[in-house]
Amino acid sequence: MVLSYVKRFLRLYAGLFLCAVSILLAIQGGVGVTPWDVFHMGIQNITGISYGTVNILVGLCILTTSIVLGEPIGFGTLCNTLSVGYMVDFLKWLNWVPAAPNAIAGCGMMVLSLFVLAMGSFLYIGAGMGCGPRDSMMTAFSKRLTKVPVGLIRGTIETVVLIIGFFLGGPVGIGTVIGMFGIGPAIQIVFNLFHFNVRTIRHESVLDTVRRLSGKTAAVAAEPAE
Numbered sequence: 352m353v354l355s356y357v358k359r360f361l362r363l364y365a366g367l368f369l370c371a372v373s374i375l376l377a378i379q380g381g382v383g384v385t386p387w388d389v390f391h392m393g394i395q396n397i398t399g400i401s402y403g404t405v406n407i408l409v410g411l412c413i414l415t416t417s418i419v420l421g422e423p424i425g426f427g428t429l430c431n432t433l434s435v436g437y438m439v440d441f442l443k444w445l446n447w448v449p450a451a452p453n454a455i456a457g458c459g460m461m462v463l464s465l466f467v468l469a470m471g472s473f474l475y476i477g478a479g480m481g482c483g484p485r486d487s488m489m490t491a492f493s494k495r496l497t498k499v500p501v502g503l504i505r506g507t508i509e510t511v512v513l514i515i516g517f518f519l520g521g522p523v524g525i526g527t528v529i530g531m532f533g534i535g536p537a538i539q540i541v542f543n544l545f546h547f548n549v550r551t552i553r554h555e556s557v558l559d560t561v562r563r564l565s566g567k568t569a570a571v572a573a574e575p576a577e
Contacts, residue, residue: 356564359478363427364434366475371438372448373468378402378439379448380460383524386513386531387485393519402443406436413484420491423556425481432484454525461526465533469541477547481554 377384384392391405398405410432418424442448451457476482482490489508493501509531517523542549555563 352564352566356560359480360426363430363475363478363480366471366473366478367431367435368438369467369471369474370431371435371442373464373471374435374439375442375448376460376464376467377526377530378443380451380457380464380526381522382451382454382457382461383522383526383528384530385527385534386509386516389516389521389523389527390512390519391516391521393516393521396520401440403436403438403440406439407433410436410484413488417484417487417491420488420495422487422491422494423481423554423558424487425555426557426560427475427478427480427554428482428484428487429557430480431475431482458525458529461529462533465530465537466541468534469537472538473541473545473547476549476552479552479554480560481556 374384374388377388378392383389391402391409394400394405394409395402414424414428414432417428451460481487485508489501489505492504492508493499496504513523513527541547
């Protein structure tokens with residue numbers, strides 16, 4: 352039981368690390384970033400605090416909203432909220448991803464970042480420990496707005512944060528367009544490559560995990576996909 356959870360947490364953090372690498376690739380590409388990162392970097396622009404701190408503070412606000420709306424939260428959700436931002440700051444401090452020398456290289460880095468993000472998503476979602484805070488909020492809204500397509504809900508949220516981020520001075524460019532229209536196909540390609548069906552993953556809440564580790568409930572959670 353404990354060894355199983357060790358493996359799942361290792362998989363979770365491997366995925367979150369790749370998500371952080373993806374964000375850094377997009378930032379260093381210098382041709383614009385995804386809508387949420389436009390928002391994060393817009394706040395960074397006007398406050399002067401680090402990207403990682405902004406990412407975590409925004410994540411905590413979103414997490415609070417999800418909890419208020421009754422969405423179950425897993426350890427993966429908490430780890431995503433509290434870890435990815437500082438991972439990005441640490442990777443920037445290491446300075447091992449150079450800035451793109453030109454727009455063509457920047458676009459290439461943006462495309463690469465989408466596939467790295469897709470791989471990270473495959474790993475951390477497959478751990479079955481809960482979605483990230485932004486996906487949790489989208490899920491919470493979709494459960495209440497049952498007649499509204501999930502894609503429209505996600506698109507509306509990302510459009511709103513993109514507009515706010517733009518007016519706060521966040522970097523919008525061709526990379527933003529690549530990110531908006533490229534992330535879906537990138538995820539589909541990676542998930543198909545690993546024969547990964549996200550609908551088969553049963554995510555555990557924090558309470559579920561604590562109960563199972565304490566032996567109060569049978570361990571029936573989905574094992575990570577191979």
